[in-house]
Amino acid sequence: MANFRGNVPLSIITITILAFAALLYTERLGSLSSRAKFRFKPCARSNAVERLVDVNGFSYADDELFDFDPDQCSLNHGKWVFNRSIEPLYSDRTCRFLDRQVSCVKNGRPDSDYRYWEWQPDNCRLPKFDPRMVLRKLKGKRLMFVGDSLQRGQWQSFVCLVDSVIPKGKKSMKRGRLHSVFRAKEYDVTVEFYWAPFLVESNTDVRIKADPKQRIVKVDSVEKHAKHWLGVDILVFNTYVWWMSGLKTKILWGSFANGEEGYEEVETHISYTLGLKTWANWVDSNVNPSKTRVFFTTMSPSHHRPADWGNENGTKCFDERRPVLKKGHWGSGSDKRLMGVVGSVVARMKVPVTVINITQLSEYRIDAHTSVYTELGGKVLTGDQKDDPLHYADCIHWCLPGLPDTWNQIFYTNLML
Numbered sequence: 001m002a003n004f005r006g007n008v009p010l011s012i013i014t015i016t017i018l019a020f021a022a023l024l025y026t027e028r029l030g031s032l033s034s035r036a037k038f039r040f041k042p043c044a045r046s047n048a049v050e051r052l053v054d055v056n057g058f059s060y061a062d063d064e065l066f067d068f069d070p071d072q073c074s075l076n077h078g079k080w081v082f083n084r085s086i087e088p089l090y091s092d093r094t095c096r097f098l099d100r101q102v103s104c105v106k107n108g109r110p111d112s113d114y115r116y117w118e119w120q121p122d123n124c125r126l127p128k129f130d131p132r133m134v135l136r137k138l139k140g141k142r143l144m145f146v147g148d149s150l151q152r153g154q155w156q157s158f159v160c161l162v163d164s165v166i167p168k169g170k171k172s173m174k175r176g177r178l179h180s181v182f183r184a185k186e187y188d189v190t191v192e193f194y195w196a197p198f199l200v201e202s203n204t205d206v207r208i209k210a211d212p213k214q215r216i217v218k219v220d221s222v223e224k225h226a227k228h229w230l231g232v233d234i235l236v237f238n239t240y241v242w243w244m245s246g247l248k249t250k251i252l253w254g255s256f257a258n259g260e261e262g263y264e265e266v267e268t269h270i271s272y273t274l275g276l277k278t279w280a281n282w283v284d285s286n287v288n289p290s291k292t293r294v295f296f297t298t299m300s301p302s303h304h305r306p307a308d309w310g311n312e313n314g315t316k317c318f319d320e321r322r323p324v325l326k327k328g329h330w331g332s333g334s335d336k337r338l339m340g341v342v343g344s345v346v347a348r349m350k351v352p353v354t355v356i357n358i359t360q361l362s363e364y365r366i367d368a369h370t371s372v373y374t375e376l377g378g379k380v381l382t383g384d385q386k387d388d389p390l391h392y393a394d395c396i397h398w399c400l401p402g403l404p405d406t407w408n409q410i411f412y413t414n415l416m417l
């Protein structure tokens, strides 16, 4: 406030005008179709850049358009480039919404290089995640991530990315067993997570069955979860890793009311196809594509076999300090057949679904998992457990800040288009 002193009348007038302009600008943005392209051509830029003020009093340029042409650039083909000048928007100390499971630095991870790799698509630059811009885009809307713990990681990354620009007292978080809601009050935005690891129902959704053999997936039922997705403006789904517990999945048709008798055991790609089709049918019959945008995040690879990346003596992903740099690397933790199922189910849907294809770029990131810097039963791993990566390293989940921030950069880019 100090620099306003002695200049009060003018400041007030300026702020009033700017606030009004900001309101108009937001209205204009909001009324554009979600598919409209925001292209910013440097040559067409005028010299006088007008500054506007958003609901939280942040100033931004009037020519803030979005410089990305999806026809010119595939975001999932590229390479990781080390860049020590990257400044993550948050850390596991500044963002208080991170679960201990993914707070690697807090959990004792000593190396930090994994935070300084930047995804560089072959033919363009991946736009930077601009938290204020995305909050203005989402104004008055509900964004919901739906899926498993990897999706929960993407949700927490998104929350922390925007948290960095929301002042204290202007946000809230309500964690629930299935449904959690982060609210940015002044933007009237919610960023939510809904737990449904198979998307369809299963007997392990609420009370998790530790023994995969006891898990039964009800591939034709989604309503119990899906009723919570109604009325959401932007839905981001995933499901993969829970289908991968063994070679076959136990599936059930009809009601759990008849007990869990009568299940069948089928190949995973079949159960996955059935489950995904049930989800797709629900989306096609319940989502109005002019009101709601639907995204699907592809499988997040796990890294349990160091031989995949030529480290015969390694122990899972433990102590990997660099990404795989060999182009097109693909390991045993990504099932191409299930990836194909996502592609073909989504292609036949009536409601357009934007696929956020994170699989290839994540395959390279053997260094980005939580490894032994995680928790077990609510407690950070003990020294002895950390010394036993064969049993305790988690090579499924990812540190935050970290790789899921890049997933959100890609999601953000698609969202702004």
Ligand SMILES: *[C@@H]1O[C@H](CO)[C@@H](O)[C@H](O)[C@H]1NC(C)=O
Residues within 6 Å of the ligand: 083, 084, 085, 086, 087
């Ligand atoms: C490294 O990151 C900084 C900060 O984002 C950026 O200005 C710079 O262009 C990047 N360097 C390379 C080589 O991409």
Ligand SMILES: *[C@@H]1O[C@H](CO)[C@@H](O)[C@H](O)[C@H]1NC(C)=O
Residues within 6 Å of the ligand: 310, 311, 312, 313
């Ligand atoms: C694995 O360990 C053996 C024995 O210590 C060593 O001879 C070999 O070079 C190592 N291989 C790699 C790829 O580091």
Ligand SMILES: *[C@@H]1O[C@H](CO)[C@@H](O)[C@H](O)[C@H]1NC(C)=O
Residues within 6 Å of the ligand: 076, 077, 298, 339, 340, 342, 343, 355, 357, 359, 360
């Ligand atoms: C995702 O990208 C990979 C290559 O990077 C491709 O093989 C796969 O088909 C894509 N998946 C979908 C669902 O589009």
